[in-house]
Amino acid sequence: MKNYVAFTGLIGAVGCFLLGPSICHATENGGTVWPLGVQTVLPAILPALGETSLYSYTAYYKADSFKDNRGDSAIPGFKLENFVQAVRIVHTWDVTFDNGVTLSSGVIGSANKIKVDAFGSSDTDSGFQELYLTPLYVGYSPSENLHLQTGFGAFVPLGNYDGSKLANSPTGNASYTQEFDLTWFPHPNWEVSVAPTFTINAKNDNTDYRSGNVFNIDYLLGYRLQSNPKVQLGLVGYYTKQVTDDHFDHGDVEDGNRLRKFAIGPQVFYAFDQTSGVALKWMKETSVRNGPKGDSLWLEFAFPL
Template sequence: MSPQRLARVSLAVSPVRLAACALAASLVSVSAGAAENGGQRYSAGIGGSDMTAPLMPGWYFQAPVVAYHAKKIKGDNGKQATYQVPPSPPFVPAFTAALDIDTNVRAVQPRITYLDNTRLWGANIGFTMMLPIVQRHADFSLTAPAGAFGPFQSTVQAGLDAQAAQISGHVSGIGDFEMGGILHWELADNQAMTLVTTFVVPTGDYQADRRLNPGFGNFYTFRPSLQYSYIGDGWDFGMRGVLSFNTRNKETGYRSGNVANVDFQLMTFVSEDIRVGLQGFAVKQFQNDSQDVSYLADPSDAATITNGNRMRAYGLGPAIGWLKDGGDMMVEGKFIKEFGARNRTEGQAFWLTISKPLGL
């Protein structure tokens, strides 16, 4: 989220209050993406062993656990994000403040998947559902240019510090529930393709006047994905393309722009039960955010809302997996470092995923 995305502006205009709103607009989620408060419901980089392991009819349980940390917010030019603070006559002119963040997000995303022997259009049909448990912590800061305000320097900085402290905080709770239908095709030459049509509903803990929330907002997301897998004798390869289409948040009037994600994984066995490889992702927003100004206390505040500033980011890192008894259970760990971020945070994520066929 760009610091210029002031999605929920309904306040008296002052440098300190506007600075606080800029901070609020740059909050990060585990998926970190664009959209309202910086949140994207799809976790970039979550795809892993489920893309490079066979999928047979039956029940499956999967529990990805992620720890995400970021200390950077990148602007539209890929450099540290800044915020243009308007003037406060008669003593303080307009100025540019540096925007910083120190955030940690931890989440577990338990998922149940079922694939049936029934076929439709040549594919096995099934379903999947997931309810995340999320913990978010964020400390924000705005820094005025050194020595720019003479005797008012400490006063200006103290005001920015106070507002940043009000927005910073810690929350935990249940996230947004998702469910989807599955069509899985077994193709020739150890190849498979899987189509999942996911709907995400706003079940998570969310308050529109709170800057950190376990849920993303009172809106819905339709998220189709198409996955290709090659399970070979040497290398296993999987790639998933995901599109996220969002409705408008009924509590704020903000509509998060639609986003495209691509995840991939390349793995090879180095022993009978250990495999190693490479994991990566790309995420790019392809539609501007928008704001329904009728939700604002003062419609003139719409001038401070910048629609656009689309986000993007890439990630890459190593992965290692352990198979118990040839596939009775799989444990996978990976580290993904983000780079090339625009209008969002840039950090790193540690993932630990347990996958187990339930054999029912």
Template sequence: MSQFKSVVLAATLAVATTATAKEGADQYPNGAEGFMAGALPPPGTYFLNYAGYYSGDRYDSNGDKVKGVSVEAWFDAPRIVHVTQQQFLGASYGFAALLPIVRQEISTPGGDELVTGIGDMSITPVLLGWHWPEFHMIAALDIFAPTGTYDKNNPARSIGANYWTFEPVLAFTYLNKQGWEASTKLMYSLRTENDATNYRSGNEFHMDYTLARHVGSWAFGLGGYYVKQVEEDELNGTRLRDSEGQVFAFGPQVKYDYKNMSFIGKWHHETEVENRFGGDKLWFKFVLAF
């Protein structure tokens, strides 16, 4: 069962605590995709559910831990993907949508803030998949809408980012006859301004990756993600120095296919963190083909 360009999961992110940090949550849940990330499945309807837990501490622009600032979050995000019978440029065409639910607790020296609510919806109006004997490719466009819980006066009580993001995607999978797989998904986030604060977080490159071995119904591998903000943030049109965030994550992952279902488990440990929360993320993903 293949995986897809995914979704919003505001829980796994950094909430901005200073003027020199990306504002709001990561609208894409970095690390959500892995096994067969570049292989669109056959025509049909698919239900995917991403659930997990994240715990981390805040890091500044020097990569030093910010004392007393941490986050803990549980999340669940159902997604529907439909692949049509239509072809475009030789590719199968599909579309998708996802809406996450998050329980998030931010701890600061001033106290704790607990919030439960919905995150920013992800809509994928364009999802194209090409297939060759040992190589697969996906091109897509994700649109993240500001549907999430948001509090202008208290960022720690915000799950959504309160701005639109447009994200082109390219994903690739190589799987040979011996069962060795290499997959990656490349994304570039084009962010708009938050009208409530006149703050625009800088555009960002990020990627998920997986190296794995398939043995029968099982697959085992190493995966994770890399995030690099490539532009400085802006406040009222003025760029903020040293505001770019980054993180690299890695960890084991396993998948089991049974009939029309897939079960995926992952652990990702974050390192090289700047201007973000950094910690550990546990995932459980379920895929059902109708």
């Protein structure tokens, strides 16, 4: 199946206006624009030359606690539910190179419905979230068993962010993300994939808060059943670490409020053919610092246009 790339941040907002800058941990509200764990299905493989594919991403994230820098609960009564739907179109240009390099472009749009409980209050919001513009991916396959890819993209927020609200559907800041993907088949039945990303966040002008830059790596160890090669069972997840401090124009941000997470879980993938398929996965977060701790459930489709 083709590449499953980011569409938007899964983790929703907890308003800094209500909680105060000391609780806006690790990237504003403990969230990321990059959807953690999205790149677990052949991340380094995009459509073939001259072809276009459509991708659908449906995700549900639920958290029952918000962790501080020591891993303790930071927000009384905190609960978060976020339902996200995104659609992506990717085209690989019919341009050939002697060294096997390919060029692709794409765009992703997302919407969500989010509910946040904190300090005895509750708020919901729904609507468009962001566009993720990916003007250029460069792919390289030195062999049939090894595929490499890199690309850059920009997250453009949609809708109006309100810093006085407890829940916001749109993100409040633009971001730049550099992607690196590797998919390796050491054996016809085995797949090893890793997908590191580095995200640079711009300031949220609505709250005067700038989230630190974030490194994330999604991973997959997958095995295709010998009895039915269309079915792959996998172990998937992500490791996330914020590498620079948050900044707030109107005061200090204690300890830099750096986000950290690790998640792991199962994935089942079924390939209809060489260009389409469906994946179902569940990931549980652990070792969380300065952010929500929860689980995510994903359903992803890909098929050619």
